Amino acid sequence: MSERKINPMLKTGLELGPILGFFAAYLWLKDRIFTIGGTEYEGFIVVTAGFIPVFLLAMGLLWWLTGHLSKMQVVTAVLIVVFGGMSVWFNDPRFFKMKPTIIYVLFGGVLMAGLLRGQSWLQYVMEGVMPLTDQGWMILTRRLAAFFFGLAIANELVWRLMSEEAWVYFKTFGLTAAIFLFFMGQGRLFRDHGTQTDDNG
Structure with a gap:
């Protein structure tokens, strides 16, 4: 559907x-x-x-x-x-604070499992959103898997070492901003490996 x-x-x-x-x-x-x-x-x-x-x-x-x-x-x-x-x-509250860690480890692990099979499972999920070559999808998947693991580590450090209020700010704004900046930083990848054609040409 x-x-x-x-x-x-x-x-x-x-x-x-x-x-x-x-x-x-x-x-x-x-x-x-x-x-x-x-x-x-x-x-x-x-x-x-x-x-x-x-x-x-x-x-x-x-x-x-x-x-x-x-x-x-x-x-x-x-x-x-x-x-x-x-x-x-x-x-x-520790269980809820660990949730982002589990989510990002899980997502990063799933992407890594696909890479070990020579596949980009990210491409399967998001192909209609971002038109990339197969090589581009593999590069983006490797980067995103590493990024997810980095977010998991960051979440653990923040909730274990900083105040509860600091974690709430980090969870609400920091993680969202990090994901936004990650994809904004992939502009060259999208430009070099995009598959969209110029319909005006």
């Missing part, structure tokens, strides 16, 4: 809205303690508990409107439920 087109602003809102909502709610509730069922929960745990259904609702709406979710979105949703749920269940 092909993906249905929707307003790009709506699509972006559904993808980024829950993350920005988590950030805003954390800043509002970070210093508060909530007693629920006789157990004390820090604001971070309460915000995490609220983020899970909000994220799933946004992904559900995105799927309903477009008829499509990427494999990356599905895996991310599963890991949010598992690790976010563990943080809430055990009243321990």
